[in-house]
Amino acid sequence: MSEGQLPSNVHMLKPRTMSLSDRLDQFLEEHALAPSEIPVRRDPTRPKAPGINAIRCASCGQMEYLSRDHCRCGHYLRGQLEDEFLAWEGQIVELHERLTETVQLKLRKLRYFNLIGLPFVVLPLLFLTFFSEGLSLTPMVWVAVGIAVMGICARVEQRLREPVEASQRFLDSYTLETYLAERWQL
Numbered sequence: 250m251s252e253g254q255l256p257s258n259v260h261m262l263k264p265r266t267m268s269l270s271d272r273l274d275q276f277l278e279e280h281a282l283a284p285s286e287i288p289v290r291r292d293p294t295r296p297k298a299p300g301i302n303a304i305r306c307a308s309c310g311q312m313e314y315l316s317r318d319h320c321r322c323g324h325y326l327r328g329q330l331e332d333e334f335l336a337w338e339g340q341i342v343e344l345h346e347r348l349t350e351t352v353q354l355k356l357r358k359l360r361y362f363n364l365i366g367l368p369f370v371v372l373p374l375l376f377l378t379f380f381s382e383g384l385s386l387t388p389m390v391w392v393a394v395g396i397a398v399m400g401i402c403a404r405v406e407q408r409l410r411e412p413v414e415a416s417q418r419f420l421d422s423y424t425l426e427t428y429l430a431e432r433w434q435l
């Protein structure tokens with residue numbers, strides 16, 4: 250009997266408390282405001298975080314100048330940066346693939362919709378060719394509807410393809426410098 254009451258209260262309260270504290274921790278971590286970070290930020294010989302010329306050493310957790318091959322703790326920063334670059338590279342390729350997949354799916358649906366426009370164009374033309382003696386207006390209206398449907402489809406398709414093409418251009422042109430410029434803003 251008491252089991253029915255207790256879990257309902259526990260479920261309401263516990264996850265909320267946890268999630269708030271987790272969020273706060275995450276916020277402090279992201280903004281480098283956690284107590285352990287304060288001495289690091291005050292060290293004038295270290296670069297400011299986050300910054301385009303700064304990298305956080307994976308070994309000691311302190312900020313170090315990007316131009317240095319080794320952190321002051323001896324950790325090989327060049328290797329760490331390369332690892333981070335490779336991970337980023339994998340991430341953007343994965344994002345591109347996911348985007349392409351989503352757009353392909355939408356394009357496939359759009360092609361079915363495009364087929365709806367086809368009979369509007371073809372049937373009146375057949376009618377005009379084989380059965381109509383004079384130039385009747387009604388079949389021409391149907392043709393116009395068909396062309397409008399197909400025109401809308403073509404425009405929607407173009408708009409759907411744009412982000413994929415932009416993403417592909419980025420994939421074709423990015424370099425390590427692109428990553429370095431974007432890295433600290435991520």
Ligand SMILES: [Zn+2]
Pocket residue numbers: 306307308309310311320321322323324
């Ligand atoms: Zn270090």
